[in-house]
Amino acid sequence: MHHEEMCGLFSISLAIVNLLLSFVLFKNKKVDNNILYLLIGITLTFISLTAPIQLNGHYITMFWAAETVLLYWLYLKSNIQLMKLASLIIWGAMIVSLLMDWGHLYSSSVLILNIIANKGFITTLMTALSSYLLYLQIMKDESKNIYELGIPADIYRYSSYILLFMSGLLEINHQFLNRYPDTNLNVLYLLLYVPVFIYVFSFISKRIGRTVLSWIANAVIIMICISVYLFSLTTLFDLEYVSLVQHKLSANHFYAHFAGAIFMAALLYKLVLILRDNLDDDVKRIATWILSVVIVTFLSMEVCLALNLLVYSPATSIERIETVYIQVGLPILWGLCSFVLMILGMRHKVQTLRIVSLTLFSITLIKLFVFDLQGIPPAGKISAFFFLGVLLLIVSFMYQKVKKILVDGDKNRADV
Numbered sequence: 001m002h003h004e005e006m007c008g009l010f011s012i013s014l015a016i017v018n019l020l021l022s023f024v025l026f027k028n029k030k031v032d033n034n035i036l037y038l039l040i041g042i043t044l045t046f047i048s049l050t051a052p053i054q055l056n057g058h059y060i061t062m063f064w065a066a067e068t069v070l071l072y073w074l075y076l077k078s079n080i081q082l083m084k085l086a087s088l089i090i091w092g093a094m095i096v097s098l099l100m101d102w103g104h105l106y107s108s109s110v111l112i113l114n115i116i117a118n119k120g121f122i123t124t125l126m127t128a129l130s131s132y133l134l135y136l137q138i139m140k141d142e143s144k145n146i147y148e149l150g151i152p153a154d155i156y157r158y159s160s161y162i163l164l165f166m167s168g169l170l171e172i173n174h175q176f177l178n179r180y181p182d183t184n185l186n187v188l189y190l191l192l193y194v195p196v197f198i199y200v201f202s203f204i205s206k207r208i209g210r211t212v213l214s215w216i217a218n219a220v221i222i223m224i225c226i227s228v229y230l231f232s233l234t235t236l237f238d239l240e241y242v243s244l245v246q247h248k249l250s251a252n253h254f255y256a257h258f259a260g261a262i263f264m265a266a267l268l269y270k271l272v273l274i275l276r277d278n279l280d281d282d283v284k285r286i287a288t289w290i291l292s293v294v295i296v297t298f299l300s301m302e303v304c305l306a307l308n309l310l311v312y313s314p315a316t317s318i319e320r321i322e323t324v325y326i327q328v329g330l331p332i333l334w335g336l337c338s339f340v341l342m343i344l345g346m347r348h349k350v351q352t353l354r355i356v357s358l359t360l361f362s363i364t365l366i367k368l369f370v371f372d373l374q375g376i377p378p379a380g381k382i383s384a385f386f387f388l389g390v391l392l393l394i395v396s397f398m399y400q401k402v403k404k405i406l407v408d409g410d411k412n413r414a415d416v
Contacts, residue, residue: 015046044071044086048093058123064094065123065130072137084146091134091156098127098163103204106170109177121171127165131156161201168193183242183249187235192260198225202270211257215278222271226294229264233301240305244312254309261302269297288352296337296360303333334364344411 010307022039042137048067052060071087074080103122105111138144138395144151148362152175172193176186199223205212213221243249268291304325311321338361 007256007360011046013049015043015050018043018046021179031336040082041086044083048086048090058105058119060102061094061097061123062126064090064097065126066254068094069130069133069137072134075112075209076141078135081146084141087134088146088151088215091131094130095159098124098232101155102170105172109174111174112173112178116171118171120174121167124163124167124170126158128167131163132160168197180249184235184239185249185253187232188239188253188257191229191232191236191257192263194225195229195260195263195267198222199270215274219271219274219278222267222274225267226264226271230297230301233305236305237308241318244308244318251309254305258302258306264298268298289356292341292353292356292360294388296334299337300330300333303329332362334360338364351356371416 022043025039046060048064050063068087068091071083071090073084075087078363099122103121105113105118135153138151138153138156141151144153159164169190174184176189180186193404238253240254243251243253271293275284275291280286304322307325307329308318308321312318338357341353341357341360345351345357
């Protein structure tokens, strides 16, 4: 008939015909159930096929997102197992369709999309909502099996969290790649988005029982976030050069980075609490060393980024600022970190923290005397030695006061 635009209408019409037949046979109690299930299966098939036949791209994904929730709801009302099976199959088709949408929309940074109000973000958000609603319906189901196979409800719950996370991640990445090409500015804002999302999600999950993750899952997520954050900081030093020296970007973008650094510090603190409350003593000692190194590294890099922004001028190059910071600033910063670790170790009677403090202080002194003395200007030498000398006297005084605690240790306290 040469009316291809009517194919979707034809498909849905066939679905309606089979649905009416199913209803008539359902009223007739003498009909074999296999015939009824066959007609219902045909109805569901034509309904599901309507989306790829009539619609394009993300509309297919959104159609299936709504259909999978509706079918499971109908199953709960009718107790027809075939609808449950169809719902879960369509959910899988929805995920595949979503991945295809991502490949089409986000594979090229040249494609211009409206901020937030675009088909990529809205479709991903709808699939996240669909997955979570499906999880809630599965939890209401008294029988979580389908044809003697168990339904892992948590898959749909975790999928909804991942899809919600990806909706913002892909949106931010694409928008900054599209509007600020060849600058890596997308990395800066991703380093803000990721810790903010994890922190806010963790905060909300405490108040919504169904979203609570195990302490292991929380710890692993935070550790992955911290690792990615630290490895990505090197890109920000290049971005500072592009901003300060080449003037291709405004330095105001770094306010977003330091806001992200605050949330990252909050996640580090949260990780310390999680590990302190759940790890065995032997593992806590190892975790204390690792976390101490991570925190000192985090502070060292963040202070360097901040100094570059504050001190840079045409007369003072970034290379000069970083050289002076490594030779003078780092010993002072590490000395302060050592001092804080010592106070925490004594206050909470954690022997491992005191050992870490002494180790860091020793490394600071070795670095200062062996590597930095020749390159430090006279004013820098005076500042570094005076500051470290004061810290050393304070630590020595504190040790005399708590010598018995240091020697004996406290085996019954946590090491984190």
